[in-house]
Amino acid sequence: MSDVILEARNIVKHYPVTRGLLQRTVGWVRAVDGVSFTVEDGKTLSLVGESGAGKTTIAKQILLLERLTSGNIFFQGKDIYKYSASELKKNYRPNIQTVQQNPWSSMNPRMRVRDVVGEPIFVNTKLPKNEVYQDVGKLLEQVGIGAEGMSRYPHEFSGGQRQRIAVARAMALHPELLVLDEPVSALDVSIRAQIMNLLKDLQTQYNLSYLVIAHNLATVRYMSHSIAIMYLGQLVEYGESEVLFKNPLHPYTRALISASQLTLPEDAKDSSKQIILSGEMPSPLNPPSGCRFHTRCTEVMDICSKEIPEMKTIGTQQVKCHHYK
Amino acid sequence: MFGIGKKKAYTGLSRGTRIVRSLTLIIPSIVMVIMIIIALFANLGWIGLPDVGLAPHDPNSTNPRDKLLPPSFIEGGKSDYFLGTDRLGRDIFSRVLYGARVSLSVSLIVILITAVIGTILGILSGYKGGRTDAFIMRVTDVALSFPALLLAMLLWVAIGPGYWTVVLALSILGWAGYARMIRGESLRIRESDFVAQAQVVGASTWRIMFRHIFPNIVNSLIVIMTLQVGMMILAEAALSFLGLGITAPTPSWGSIVADGRSQLDRAWWISAFPGICIGLVVMAGNFLGDWIRDKLDPRLRQL
Numbered sequence: 092m093s094d095v096i097l098e099a100r101n102i103v104k105h106y107p108v109t110r111g112l113l114q115r116t117v118g119w120v121r122a123v124d125g126v127s128f129t130v131e132d133g134k135t136l137s138l139v140g141e142s143g144a145g146k147t148t149i150a151k152q153i154l155l156l157e158r159l160t161s162g163n164i165f166f167q168g169k170d171i172y173k174y175s176a177s178e179l180k181k182n183y184r185p186n187i188q189t190v191q192q193n194p195w196s197s198m199n200p201r202m203r204v205r206d207v208v209g210e211p212i213f214v215n216t217k218l219p220k221n222e223v224y225q226d227v228g229k230l231l232e233q234v235g236i237g238a239e240g241m242s243r244y245p246h247e248f249s250g251g252q253r254q255r256i257a258v259a260r261a262m263a264l265h266p267e268l269l270v271l272d273e274p275v276s277a278l279d280v281s282i283r284a285q286i287m288n289l290l291k292d293l294q295t296q297y298n299l300s301y302l303v304i305a306h307n308l309a310t311v312r313y314m315s316h317s318i319a320i321m322y323l324g325q326l327v328e329y330g331e332s333e334v335l336f337k338n339p340l341h342p343y344t345r346a347l348i349s350a351s352q353l354t355l356p357e358d359a360k361d362s363s364k365q366i367i368l369s370g371e372m373p374s375p376l377n378p379p380s381g382c383r384f385h386t387r388c389t390e391v392m393d394i395c396s397k398e399i400p401e402m403k404t405i406g407t408q409q410v411k412c413h414h415y416k
Numbered sequence: 417m418f419g420i421g422k423k424k425a426y427t428g429l430s431r432g433t434r435i436v437r438s439l440t441l442i443i444p445s446i447v448m449v450i451m452i453i454i455a456l457f458a459n460l461g462w463i464g465l466p467d468v469g470l471a472p473h474d475p476n477s478t479n480p481r482d483k484l485l486p487p488s489f490i491e492g493g494k495s496d497y498f499l500g501t502d503r504l505g506r507d508i509f510s511r512v513l514y515g516a517r518v519s520l521s522v523s524l525i526v527i528l529i530t531a532v533i534g535t536i537l538g539i540l541s542g543y544k545g546g547r548t549d550a551f552i553m554r555v556t557d558v559a560l561s562f563p564a565l566l567l568a569m570l571l572w573v574a575i576g577p578g579y580w581t582v583v584l585a586l587s588i589l590g591w592a593g594y595a596r597m598i599r600g601e602s603l604r605i606r607e608s609d610f611v612a613q614a615q616v617v618g619a620s621t622w623r624i625m626f627r628h629i630f631p632n633i634v635n636s637l638i639v640i641m642t643l644q645v646g647m648m649i650l651a652e653a654a655l656s657f658l659g660l661g662i663t664a665p666t667p668s669w670g671s672i673v674a675d676g677r678s679q680l681d682r683a684w685w686i687s688a689f690p691g692i693c694i695g696l697v698v699m700a701g702n703f704l705g706d707w708i709r710d711k712l713d714p715r716l717r718q719l
Contacts, residue, residue, distance in 0.1 A: 154616050184618040197609040201631035211617040260613075 102162035140321030194253035330408035479505035523648035534594020542602025645701035
């Protein structure tokens with residue numbers, strides 16, 4: 092059992108919905124509704140779910156771009172809301188870096204690559220310019236861009252190259268944890284594997300921990316140690332990657348796995364095994380009663396719309412479903 | 417798809433259109449350059465050279481014997497006075513040259529002051545949001561709704577007329593337009609991914625405002641600044657015309673027009689020539705502003 096680097100305990104994010112002249116609050120969007128997970132040192136946890144499940148909100152909460160409505164986030168055992176402003180800047184922020192989904196909007200178009208990648212170092216240290224640029228050169232070499240790209244502008248690079256630059260920037264301060272928000276979903280399929288290999292190599296080399304946000308199970312299977320499946324702001328299943336793929340417990344997980352296998356035509360032949368969910372995810376403004384998945388579940392029972400299921404531990408997996416006692 | 421002989425399909429513009437388009441750039445540029453040269457070289461005394469220059473006469477020297485002479489190219493005019501003289505016998509040509517100095521420098525100084533203040537407040541308002549935003553925007557509303565003439569009159573009474581009174585009067589209210597526009601742009605850029613990235617890294621508010629937001633709004637800023645050239649020259653002329661601007665006898669285009677108003681029936685040339693100058697510069701400023709906007713508009717640039 093390795094050490095826990097980041098723990099989310101029952102985190103919640105509710106956005107108020109206001110209406111009218113006086114901006115009265117008429118309801119709450121429950122974007123994240125009581126989610127708990129841990130990221131272990133040097134390991135990868137993936138949060139998987141449809142769009143609107145609250146994955147990105149969780150990423151933003153960890154990166155302190157959004158405040159928690161309630162719950163706690165612990166970094167190396169310490170509640171991050173108990174850090175002072177200077178401790179945050181010195182101990183937390185440099186250790187939690189991020190790679191965003193869209194490599195076209197995540198870089199200031201008016202900055203050269205050396206300033207994009209060097210910015211974390213400029214902000215957090217007092218190193219002179221030429222030393223920072225030396226570091227930047229090394230970082231760029233490491234991600235396969237080469238130091239000669241330093242004085243160019245981001246728009247001169249392709250999507251895959253830009254994502255490599257984004258990884259170099261995230262690595263600039265030698266962080267402990269990277270939050271990877273859909274790191275490959277904006278890229279061409281042919282380039283995805285390269286970026287994922289790069290991330291895997293960096294993980295083994297620096298003992299990095301990853302929190303990966305994704306909507307496609309197939310892409311994260313390759314690099315995750317454990318996976319948490321999210322639906323409508325809550326976790327529905329949580330377990331080690333291989334166990335979860337071999338023996339998915341929750342009907343939603345099964346549907347997701349079935350959907351991800353459809354990418355290979357030979358798997359799609361056996362259509363009897365396909366699970367195709369109907370409809371859209373319900374609104375987080377007014378989530379369904381009981382189990383939140385019951386409106387689309389293929390194995391729905393009477394109890395599902397009446398009682399909220401508890402998180403139950405089955406072997407090494409955790410699942411939130413009435414099918415398991 | 418496009419054959420070799422179909423070059424037109426690429427440009428989409430006929431030869432005539434392209435010529436007209438480039439003329440709308442070339443002519444205003446020439447006008448502007450001429451006006452700036454006039455303003456700089458009306459007299460060379462101010463850069464330490466002998467007291468000579470483009471202006472043939474001292475703009476303020478009166479000559480009662482030569483009063484109300486028409487321009488030299490009209491019957492009855494003297495070749496000595498190219499654009500005629502006013503009721504005190506002062507040379508209109510020299511006065512218009514010197515007047516360019518006041519009109520252009522006032523507008524330039526006011527544009528610089530208002531752009532700096534408006535940009536800082538606009539970025540602050542857009543990026544910080546919340547109470548800062550609400551406060552700055554209410555002050556902006558007040559500035560935009562306050563009658564400029566009333567303010568100019570108040571300042572005229574309080575600190576007396578003069579060059580800097582005009583600058584102050586135009587600057588006190590002029591920043592509000594910039595602040596509003598820059599705020600809107602900042603709001604848009606604040607939400608972009610690269611600002612979030614900077615926050616994750618722990619960049620200071622100051623750094624985000626000036627390294628990330630400012631470089632991305634500089635295009636729009638340049639566009640409004642050029643479009644303001646015409647506006648400010650008009651505003652200065654209006655104040656001077658009403659007697660709230662530059663004190664006599666110092667010439668400014670607006671005050672020369674005002675001077676000639678009472679003799680319009682007998683000596684139209686006094687008001688006409690500075691008026692033409694105002695029109696030319698304002699038009700040139702607007703054409704150049706439009707051209708720069710087309711060039712710098714980010715949506716067009718990305719194509």
